[in-house]
Amino acid sequence: MSTPIIEIKDVNKWYGEFHVLKDVCLEVAKGEKVVVCGPSGSGKSTMIRCINRLEEHQSGRIAVDGIELGDDVKAVEAVRRRVGMVFQSFNLFPHLTVLENLTLAPVKVAGVAPREAESTAMALLERVRIPEQAGKFPGQLSGGQQQRVAIARALCLKPAVMLFDEPTSALDPEMVGEVLDVMSGLAAEGMTMICVTHEMGFARAVADTMVFMDEGRIVEVAPPAQFFQSPANERTRRFLGKIIGH
Amino acid sequence: MNRPGRWIKANLFGSPVNTVLTVLALALLWQTVPPFLDWALFSASWGGGSPESCRQAGGACWTLLAERHRLMLFGLYPYDQHWRPLLAMALFVALLAASSHRRCWRPWLALAWGALIVVASLLMWGGVAGLVPVETAQWGGLPLTLVIAVLAIVVAFPFSILLALGRRSELPVIKAVSVGYIELVRGLPLVSLLFMASVMFPLFLPEGVTIEKALRALVGMTLFTAAYLAEAVRGGLQAIPKGQFEAADALGLSYWQTMRLIILPQALRLVIPPIVGQFITCFKDTSLVTIVGLYDLLAATKAALNDPAWRPFFVEGYLAAALVYFCFCFFMSRYSQWLEREVAKGTR
Numbered sequence: 001m002s003t004p005i006i007e008i009k010d011v012n013k014w015y016g017e018f019h020v021l022k023d024v025c026l027e028v029a030k031g032e033k034v035v036v037c038g039p040s041g042s043g044k045s046t047m048i049r050c051i052n053r054l055e056e057h058q059s060g061r062i063a064v065d066g067i068e069l070g071d072d073v074k075a076v077e078a079v080r081r082r083v084g085m086v087f088q089s090f091n092l093f094p095h096l097t098v099l100e101n102l103t104l105a106p107v108k109v110a111g112v113a114p115r116e117a118e119s120t121a122m123a124l125l126e127r128v129r130i131p132e133q134a135g136k137f138p139g140q141l142s143g144g145q146q147q148r149v150a151i152a153r154a155l156c157l158k159p160a161v162m163l164f165d166e167p168t169s170a171l172d173p174e175m176v177g178e179v180l181d182v183m184s185g186l187a188a189e190g191m192t193m194i195c196v197t198h199e200m201g202f203a204r205a206v207a208d209t210m211v212f213m214d215e216g217r218i219v220e221v222a223p224p225a226q227f228f229q230s231p232a233n234e235r236t237r238r239f240l241g242k243i244i245g246h
Numbered sequence: 247m248n249r250p251g252r253w254i255k256a257n258l259f260g261s262p263v264n265t266v267l268t269v270l271a272l273a274l275l276w277q278t279v280p281p282f283l284d285w286a287l288f289s290a291s292w293g294g295g296s297p298e299s300c301r302q303a304g305g306a307c308w309t310l311l312a313e314r315h316r317l318m319l320f321g322l323y324p325y326d327q328h329w330r331p332l333l334a335m336a337l338f339v340a341l342l343a344a345s346s347h348r349r350c351w352r353p354w355l356a357l358a359w360g361a362l363i364v365v366a367s368l369l370m371w372g373g374v375a376g377l378v379p380v381e382t383a384q385w386g387g388l389p390l391t392l393v394i395a396v397l398a399i400v401v402a403f404p405f406s407i408l409l410a411l412g413r414r415s416e417l418p419v420i421k422a423v424s425v426g427y428i429e430l431v432r433g434l435p436l437v438s439l440l441f442m443a444s445v446m447f448p449l450f451l452p453e454g455v456t457i458e459k460a461l462r463a464l465v466g467m468t469l470f471t472a473a474y475l476a477e478a479v480r481g482g483l484q485a486i487p488k489g490q491f492e493a494a495d496a497l498g499l500s501y502w503q504t505m506r507l508i509i510l511p512q513a514l515r516l517v518i519p520p521i522v523g524q525f526i527t528c529f530k531d532t533s534l535v536t537i538v539g540l541y542d543l544l545a546a547t548k549a550a551l552n553d554p555a556w557r558p559f560f561v562e563g564y565l566a567a568a569l570v571y572f573c574f575c576f577f578m579s580r581y582s583q584w585l586e587r588e589v590a591k592g593t594r
Binding site: 053089090105 | 493
């Protein structure tokens with residue numbers, strides 16, 4: 001088997017006294033789709049935020065594409081170039097138009113020519129099906145449209161890995177579908193993805209691997225068929241019972 | 247009843263209390279407005295050429311302004327060279343007007359401001375192109391007020407942004423220096439700061455090195471204004487959600503790119519009102535440079551009233567000076583309101 005594109009080994013993290021990540025180990029292969037779920041406060045967001053160093057881990061090893069994350073700023077920059085991230089609250093830049101949101105990083109960080117960045121951005125807006133909104137400001141779009149712009153923005157740097165941190169949790173129910181459609185399309189094209197989400201229908205359809213976290217630990221890692229039908233762990237069973245039972 | 251009639255009944259005589267208030271207000275106006283109009287217009291002296299004509303007229307002495315306005319506006323600047331500061335001010339006002347149009351918000355505008363500062367300085371200083379050199383000690387009146395206010399604002403603004411960023415920095419030394427500076431300067435009255443800049447600062451300079459008085463006052467004003475502006479800017483920085491920093495980080499923007507492209511454009515438009523408020527304060531505070539012996543607009547007005555023959559008409563002199571201050575401050579205030587609306591267009 002080829003080397004994993006993401007390697008997390010024995011990672012521990014504390015917020016002051018609070019132990020948020022406990023000996024977390026996870027490997028993600030190129031093209032693999034991982035869905036992480038678990039109760040709130042279980043450390044799932046913190047784990048994926050460590051992958052592009054929005055959070056620092058205190059011990060253990062995290063490497064992306066063979067680059068180990070640490071205090072080395074160059075390594076952090078290199079990892080961020082390879083990893084796109086989509087946030088729960090979109091975090092678009094409200095003072096820039098949709099198109100400017102998309103071209104900012106390619107032009108300023110990657111040094112792409114503005115014209116080229118614009119055509120890439122327009123192609124991505126086509127892909128998330130909102131090219132007609134390119135000239136608008138984020139505040140003029142619906143939540144679902146904003147999140148699709150955010151996905152396009154993350155794709156502009158042509159990342160090798162996409163991280164999704166509860167991308168549909170802040171959306172009105174009728175807008176969840178359009179965002180999940182875009183994510184499924186991305187998965188079908190072979191993008192390596194780690195999604196923190198409670199959309200179990202999406203997980204069943206798209207995931208190669210399910211990860212269940214509780215109290216800072218990875219409790220269970222399994223393919224979706226096994227994960228949903230016969231979870232090995234008692235806590236996984238209870239959690240699934242709660243969120244699917246309704 | 248017709249419409250005005252209804253309006254008057256509803257708004258002026260709607261209740262017994264309203265009726266009493268309306269009558270009282272009318273009586274007050276009757277008592278004050280006609281005498282004021284009589285003083286300011288009908289009995290005023292409009293240019294008899296001497297204080298004598300004013301005494302005869304009995305009303306406002308606008309003759310004072312006709313006779314002494316050049317001293318009030320230009321202070322000790324050589325009389326036959328007054329066209330130079332006048333031209334500099336005209337250029338300044340023209341550029342100010344140009345900056346009020348969004349169409350003019352192009353890179354050339356920044357260049358034009360840079361050019362204005364150079365051209366205006368050369369005009370005021372002289373010594374080139376056959377202009378008689380004029381030392382800054384002779385500068386005075388409105389040009390001096392504008393030079394100190396504009397330069398203090400232009401220099402203090404970027405400095406204050408650095409201070410505000412420094413105060414939020416995670417680097418302990420930078421943070422400590424910024425906090426120390428802001429708190430120290432905010433804890434001092436401007437008068438004492440100007441006095442220190444003017445009197446104490448030269449004591450620390452090596453012998454033979456002197457810095458001109460106007461420049462020292464300018465440094466004092468700048469340091470003072472920057473400390474207050476920094477706190478206004480910090481308020482804006484604190485209002486920016488954490489998600490904006492995270493999104494910028496995730497895209498790989500550096501600290502300075504994040505600040506310049508993402509955070510400051512949003513933070514600064516939030517704090518336009520307090521920032522312009524500070525600009526207005528700075529403009530009016532320039533009148534304090536008189537304590538270090540500079541003749542700004544107010545001090546020059548005072549000097550113009552020094553002549554015993556004109557002294558009885560100080561009210562007219564100060565009214566005129568107040569009107570000049572008001573015009574500039576009111577412009578800034580309106581400009582800030584317009585700017586707020588302008589930058590908010592489309593974003594929500």
